[in-house]
Amino acid sequence: MTTIVDRIAPSLNISTRQVGQALQLLDEGATVPFIARYRKEVTGSLDEVQITQIRDQANQLRELDKRKESVLKSIDEQGKLSDSLRKRIEAADTMAKVEDLYLPYKPKRRTKATIARERGLEPLAEQVFEQTNANPEQLASSFINAEQEVTTADEALQGARDIIAEWINEDQTARETLRRLFRKEGIIKTKVLKGKEADGHKFRDYFDWEEAVGKVPSHRLLAMRRGEKEGFLSLTIAPPEERAVNQLERQFLKNNHASTQQVQLAVTDAYKRLLRPSLETEVRLETKKKADTEAIEVFSENLRQLLLAAPLGEKNILALDPGFRTGCKLVCLDRQGKLLEHTTIYPNPPQKQTHESASTVMHLCEKHQIEAIAIGNGTASRETEQFVSSHVTFSSPIPVIMVNESGASIYSASEVARDEFPDKDVTVRGAVSIGRRLLDPLAELVKIDPKSIGVGQYQHDVDQNALKQGLEDTVVSCVNKVGVDVNTASQQLLSYVSGIGPVLAKNMVNFRNENGAFPDRKGIKKVSRLGDKVFEQAAGFLRIRGAKNPLDNSAVHPERYGLVQQMARDVNSQVDNLLTTPELRKKIDIQRYTSEEVGLPTLQDIMEELDKPGRDPREPFELFQFEEGVNEMKDLKVGMKLPGIITNVTKFGAFVDVGVHQDGLVHISHLADHFIKDPTQVVKVQQKVQVTVLEVDIPRKRISLSMKQDPFAAQPSKAKSKQPRRESRKSNDGNMEDQLQQLKNKFR
Numbered sequence: 001m002t003t004i005v006d007r008i009a010p011s012l013n014i015s016t017r018q019v020g021q022a023l024q025l026l027d028e029g030a031t032v033p034f035i036a037r038y039r040k041e042v043t044g045s046l047d048e049v050q051i052t053q054i055r056d057q058a059n060q061l062r063e064l065d066k067r068k069e070s071v072l073k074s075i076d077e078q079g080k081l082s083d084s085l086r087k088r089i090e091a092a093d094t095m096a097k098v099e100d101l102y103l104p105y106k107p108k109r110r111t112k113a114t115i116a117r118e119r120g121l122e123p124l125a126e127q128v129f130e131q132t133n134a135n136p137e138q139l140a141s142s143f144i145n146a147e148q149e150v151t152t153a154d155e156a157l158q159g160a161r162d163i164i165a166e167w168i169n170e171d172q173t174a175r176e177t178l179r180r181l182f183r184k185e186g187i188i189k190t191k192v193l194k195g196k197e198a199d200g201h202k203f204r205d206y207f208d209w210e211e212a213v214g215k216v217p218s219h220r221l222l223a224m225r226r227g228e229k230e231g232f233l234s235l236t237i238a239p240p241e242e243r244a245v246n247q248l249e250r251q252f253l254k255n256n257h258a259s260t261q262q263v264q265l266a267v268t269d270a271y272k273r274l275l276r277p278s279l280e281t282e283v284r285l286e287t288k289k290k291a292d293t294e295a296i297e298v299f300s301e302n303l304r305q306l307l308l309a310a311p312l313g314e315k316n317i318l319a320l321d322p323g324f325r326t327g328c329k330l331v332c333l334d335r336q337g338k339l340l341e342h343t344t345i346y347p348n349p350p351q352k353q354t355h356e357s358a359s360t361v362m363h364l365c366e367k368h369q370i371e372a373i374a375i376g377n378g379t380a381s382r383e384t385e386q387f388v389s390s391h392v393t394f395s396s397p398i399p400v401i402m403v404n405e406s407g408a409s410i411y412s413a414s415e416v417a418r419d420e421f422p423d424k425d426v427t428v429r430g431a432v433s434i435g436r437r438l439l440d441p442l443a444e445l446v447k448i449d450p451k452s453i454g455v456g457q458y459q460h461d462v463d464q465n466a467l468k469q470g471l472e473d474t475v476v477s478c479v480n481k482v483g484v485d486v487n488t489a490s491q492q493l494l495s496y497v498s499g500i501g502p503v504l505a506k507n508m509v510n511f512r513n514e515n516g517a518f519p520d521r522k523g524i525k526k527v528s529r530l531g532d533k534v535f536e537q538a539a540g541f542l543r544i545r546g547a548k549n550p551l552d553n554s555a556v557h558p559e560r561y562g563l564v565q566q567m568a569r570d571v572n573s574q575v576d577n578l579l580t581t582p583e584l585r586k587k588i589d590i591q592r593y594t595s596e597e598v599g600l601p602t603l604q605d606i607m608e609e610l611d612k613p614g615r616d617p618r619e620p621f622e623l624f625q626f627e628e629g630v631n632e633m634k635d636l637k638v639g640m641k642l643p644g645i646i647t648n649v650t651k652f653g654a655f656v657d658v659g660v661h662q663d664g665l666v667h668i669s670h671l672a673d674h675f676i677k678d679p680t681q682v683v684k685v686q687q688k689v690q691v692t693v694l695e696v697d698i699p700r701k702r703i704s705l706s707m708k709q710d711p712f713a714a715q716p717s718k719a720k721s722k723q724p725r726r727e728s729r730k731s732n733d734g735n736m737e738d739q740l741q742q743l744k745n746k747f748r
Contacts, residue, residue, distance in 0.1 A: 004061045007093070012053055018044045022054045031498040032473070033480035034537045038557050040601035048477055064095055071102045080105055096179065096282065097172075104170040113166035116159030119148040124156055125163035128262050131255045136262050157262060164263060165270035168252060169278070177247055178275055182283045185239040186213040190224050193234060200232030213237050213283065218291035219651045222458040225288065229461075237283050238276055245271050292462040294651065296470040298680075302455035302649055303471060305685035307478040310621040311440040312401070315371040318364060319435025320388075321405070321427060322380035324348050329431040330360070332368045336488055337436045337443075339421070340368055342428045347387040348380050358391040365394060373398055374438040376405035376431075382631035382659055399623055401438055402659075404647065406454035407445075408433045416447045416492060442482055442618075446475060447492045455685055457650045479541075481617055483555060486524065486542045487517040499537025504530055520547045521558055543614055550576050554613035556606055563593060564606060578610050585610055624688055626659030633660050636696045636703065639712075644705070646687045654683045656691055656705055664703030666691060673708050683707075 005023065009016040022043045025035050032055065036048045043051070068089055075081040085101065092098045108114065116122070124143050128136055140153035140160070150156050168174055192200060192207035200207075206224050216224075227233035238244070248267045253260055314335035321329040327346040334340055341364065345357035364370065375385050381402060388400050411417050412429035421429050436444040450471040451459050459467060479496040486494070486508070494505035504527065511527045518524055521539050525532075540557035547553060551561055568575045571587045578584050590603040627642045629635065636658075644656040647663050654671060655663040672682050683689065692711050695704040 004058055004065075007061055008054055008057045011057065012050065014046070014050060014054075015044065018046055019054055022046055022051050023058055026051070026055055026058075029499075029533060029537075031476070031537055033477060033541065034498045037480075037555070037605070038540055038559075038602070040605075041597065041599040045601050052473060064098070067095060067098055068092070071098055075102070075105045078105060097176075100172040100175045103175075111166065112159075112162040116162045119150050119159055120145065121150070121156060121159035122163055125160040125167075128157070128160050128259045129164050129167070131253070131257055131260045131263060133255075133257045134259065136259045139259075161262060161266040161269060164266035165274060168248065168267060168270040169274035171251075174248060174251055175275070175279070177251070178244055178271075178279055179282065181239045181244055181247060182237070182279050183214060183286075185243060186237050186283055187211070187239065188213045188216055188221070188224065188235065188237045188287075190227065190233045190235050193232060196232045200227065200230070203227035203230075203232050206233055213287060216287070217651055218294035219457055221287055221291045222295060222461050226458070226461055237280050237287070241271070241276075244276070248275075289463070292466055295457045295459065295462050296467050298650060299450075299456040299459055299467070300470045300474040301680060302685045303450050303453065303474050304478055305687075306404075306453060306455055307442045307445055307475065308482070308618050309441045309686045310619045311442070311616070312372060312438050312621050313440075315439065316369050317372055317374055317435040317438060318361070318368070318370045319374040319376075319403075319431050319438070320384055321376045321408070321431040321434055322348070322378060322384040324380050324383075325350060326427075327351070328357075328380070328384055329427040330364070331428060331431040331435055332364055332370065333432065333435045333439070334368075335439075337432075337439050339424075339428075339432055342424070342431065344427075347391070348383050354387065354391055357387065361388065361392045362394070365392075365398060370398060372438065373400045374403045374435045375400065376408065376434045377402045377657065378405050379661070381661070382626070385626075386631070401623065402626065403434050403438050404645075404657075405430070405434050405437075406647075407448040407452040408437075410452040411448045414447070420490075442478060443490065443493050446479065446496060447490065450475065455648050457648075483541055483543050483614065483616075485545060487512065487544065497538050497541050499534045504534065518544055520544055520549060521552045550579050550613060554609045556609050556613075560598070560602070560606060563598065564610070567593065579613050582611075622688070630659055633662055633696060633698050633701070633703065636660060636693050638693055638695065640693045642691055642693065644689055644691050646683050646685050646689060649679050649683055649685055651679070654679050656689060658691065658703075658705070660703075662701050662703060664691070664693075664705040666705045666707050670694070670706035670708055670711060 005016050005020045008014075008023075009019045012019070022035060025039060025042065026032075030039070032048050032051045035043060035051050036046065040046075046054075072081060072086060072089055075085065089098060089101050092101060116125070121143055124140060127134070127139050136157060137153045140156035143156040144150055144153065150159065187210050189210040190206040190208075192203070197204075197207065203223070203226075206227055209224070211220075224233065224235055228235040245268055248271060249264060252263060252267055316335055317333040317337075319331050319333065323329070327344045328348070329342070330345055331342040332340040343360060343364075345360050346353040347357035361373075365373075373388060375381055375388070385400060385402065408430045409426070411433045412426040417426075417429040417433075421432070424432075433444055433447075445453065450456075451467070476496050476498070479493065480498050484493055484497050491502075491505045491509045494500055494508055495502045497505075500508070507528045507530065508524070512518065515526075521542060521544055524530060524539070524542065525535055536559070540555055543554075544552040549561070551558075551564060556564060564575055564578070567588050568578050570592075571578075571584050573581070573584050585607065588607070590600065590607060593603055594600060624643070624645065626644075630640075630642060642658045644658040644664075646654050647657045648655040651668075653665050653667040655665055657663050666683075668676065668679055671679055676682055689707055691705040691707055693703070694706050694711060695702070697703075
């Protein structure tokens with residue numbers, strides 16, 4: 001019997017040794033980031049994506065094996081488990097094949113076939129199924145029995161056909177043949193439910209829609225399923241019925257006798273009543289899983305780009321959460337993000353206390369030596385930005401930066417925020433979150449449920465467990481890629497460090513509060529319940545600024561400190577001199593230090609760290625400004641070229657903030673001058689871009705944009721295809737369903 005390792009290796013094009021070693025480390029409790037970074041020699045330098053795939057496939061195969069054991073046990077208890085059947089079940093490589101083999105033995109509710117058997121009609125079914133030239137009515141007449149409620153030959157034949165239909169339904173070959181047909185030739189069709197046309201207008205593209213199920217993109221499938229779930233659409237998936245029935249007839253019709261006609265009737269009944277509903281459910285689940293996977297991949301990649309956005313760094317920040325009637329909440333933060341002071345100003349209508357508000361801002365900037373001003377990009381953001389630039393004067397220039405505030409309100413009402421600021425209201429907490437996002441997006445965004453950040457695609461429609469796992473993997477990857485200052489990090493940030501988790505993160509913060517800053521990495525071991533295994537997993541990702549050993553502020557793992565010290569001795573120097581003197585590092589021949597445990601990949605990583613210890617892998621921060629004078633949708637004109645920031649990337653395009661409180665859509669056909677299959681080929685979240693306005697629909701709050709050099713140039717005419725006219729995003733949760741014209745005929 002093939003092992004899990006043997007089954008995974010070919011599918012990922014990875015050697016069985018690599019898979020086996022990675023699985024062993026995972027089973028021993030090692031995390032994906034730790035294995036990818038510090039066990040390269042063991043796994044042959046597998047990256048995080050490959051290790052995650054191994055983990056996920058192993059889990060799926062273990063579930064499959066668990067199901068096989070359950071099925072074998074059930075059939076064995078019935079006394080029907082033959083050696084041949086056991087081998088077929090053990091060899092099955094998918095859950096569908098296991099279930100097909102189990103179907104004839106699976107405990108059933110009382111079916112039509114069950115009732116027919118109770119009436120003694122199974123022998124008749126066997127005779128008819130043989131398809132001899134015997135007259136089926138004559139065969140059936142001997143089964144008439146009033147006591148069994150079989151009063152006519154027709155009733156007897158109907159019962160026989162019910163039994164035959166069940167045999168056909170339970171035939172593994174028939175099911176696999178039709179399964180392939182459903183996948184290859186299945187058509188997904190949607191219709192609007194009667195009387196739902198008005199209320200379901202956002203799904204009007206799918207009121208009379210059909211498409212090959214093998215070609216439907218994930219976002220469109222999820223949109224259709226949402227329309228069905230909300231009670232506006234009916235949805236079916238099936239190949240042409242004639243094709244499906246013909247497939248079954250070729251398998252089960254042997255002759256051309258009268259009894260063959262009875263089998264033919266049973267074939268049609270088996271397909272319509274049993275096989276089609278069953279296989280349609282399978283294909284629904286299969287396509288949904290595929291769509292979920294794609295949507296989660298999109299969400300995860302967007303989240304990665306957002307978490308790894310460039311930090312401004314340690315600066316004194318004045319942050320504003322803009323508003324009209326309730327004013328702008330203002331907070332001052334020190335370089336570590338500590339709240340120093342907060343107040344409310346009213347620079348916008350209806351109060352419009354311009355002079356007083358400007359005086360307050362100038363006073364606080366001077367008092368706290370403010371180095372940057374952060375303004376949330378929500379309601380009144382452009383008006384507040386204009387107020388600062390027009391009415392506030394500084395002794396020296398202070399940059400004013402717009403900050404994406406998606407999810408800030410979720411954070412402000414969360415338990416995390418209440419723990420941090422128990423005596424502050426939600427408005428103050430929200431402003432603090434905006435300011436801290438500018439300082440370090442990663443450190444602040446980990447406090448918020450990723451689903452609230454607004455960079456997903458139908459995230460509320462996908463498998464929530466799979467979504468949670470995918471997003472958690474992304475957050476863990478980002479946190480460990482950047483590294484964490486153990487003496488300043490929040491409990492939430494520490495909890496994502498390899499091996500730590502929420503409980504130990506809380507213990508670390510409590511220890512830090514009671515005993516002061518950790519002086520070195522070894523000091524972390526004093527934390528309650530933090531043993532050697534956790535230290536091994538976490539230490540390389542934790543940073544200690546100002547530690548006596550400079551390696552404590554690098555990604556060099558403590559298990560390799562001795563190796564670095566040997567390098568220093570070999571060039572007659574100290575470790576700290578290696579970090580500051582490139583000439584010394586050039587003298588090191590890393591080939592001399594290879595061993596069974598340490599190979600060139602680890603040695604190369606160590607040399608990179610010695611070159612730039614503790615370096616931040618994120619891009620340097622760049623200032624960005626929206627177009628002056630373009631504050632609302634009414635300011636937009638067709639043909640206008642504007643700077644913008646990508647806020648979300650989907651399979652059908654990218655959403656761009658151009659500073660008018662409503663994101664515009666760059667459809668995939670307008671992301672580049674050349675054809676692209678996937679938007680992620682050319683854009684990513686937080687990317688700064690130049691766009692051209694194609695269309696503005698103020699009543700429906702829709703903006704169409706282009707990133708082409710000449711978006712209005714004539715395009716070659718294309719055959720008209722039945723495609724949905726628009727995709728959209730709800731501004732409150734990042735979902736896409738029915739916003740913005742795709743302009744398929746006008747611009748493609």
